[in-house]
Amino acid sequence: xxxxxVAEIRKMLQVFDQSSSLSVSQAVRMLKTITRSIAKDPEAxxxxxxxxxxxxxxxxxxxxYSENQEFTNLLAARWMEVLSRPDFANAGLDKDEVEELQExxxxxxxxxxxxxxxxxxxxxxxxxxxxxxxxxxxPADSSEDDSEESE
Numbered sequence: 004x005x006x007x008x009v010a011e012i013r014k015m016l017q018v019f020d021q022s023s024s025l026s027v028s029q030a031v032r033m034l035k036t037i038t039r040s041i042a043k044d045p046e047a048x049x050x051x052x053x054x055x056x057x058x059x060x061x062x063x064x065x066x067x068y069s070e071n072q073e074f075t076n077l078l079a080a081r082w083m084e085v086l087s088r089p090d091f092a093n094a095g096l097d098k099d100e101v102e103e104l105q106e107x108x109x110x111x112x113x114x115x116x117x118x119x120x121x122x123x124x125x126x127x128x129x130x131x132x133x134x135x136x137x138x139x140x141x142p143a144d145s146s147e148d149d150s151e152e153s154e
Contacts, residue, residue, distance in 0.1 A: 007049035007059035079123025
């Protein structure tokens with residue numbers, strides 16, 4: 004069993020806090036990083052421990068956010084908040100990048116759920132990502148003629 008690291012939990016919570024006040028593209032990068040880390044090893048962030056025994060989570064200040072096992076729902080809500088921001092369309096993400104984000108985020112959500120944690124309303128998240136994908140511009144270098152000429 005991996006021992007939860009109070010410093011890592013505190014750092015993750017700081018990134019979570021910062022994600023609410025940054026540009027969409029910065030928030031997406033930050034949220035993606037912590038979501039990937041949590042999906043990979045929720046135990047390292049003390050998210051699988053019974054809330055009564057989540058000492059590392061408490062020591063890192065996690066209880067001021069939520070119970071440890073509820074944090075992934077809070078993270079999913081932050082994702083929805085960022086994905087729903089009016090300036091998302093101006094974040095500079097094209098269809099390929101939104102599709103990559105969609106695939107990664109749904110993969111991380113699946114990994115989190117396999118750990119028997121919840122990740123918000125999955126249907127709502129999928130719907131929002133589909134909406135963003137449909138609205139995203141085509142990639143700037145999608146011309147196949149260019150790739151053939153460079154060979």
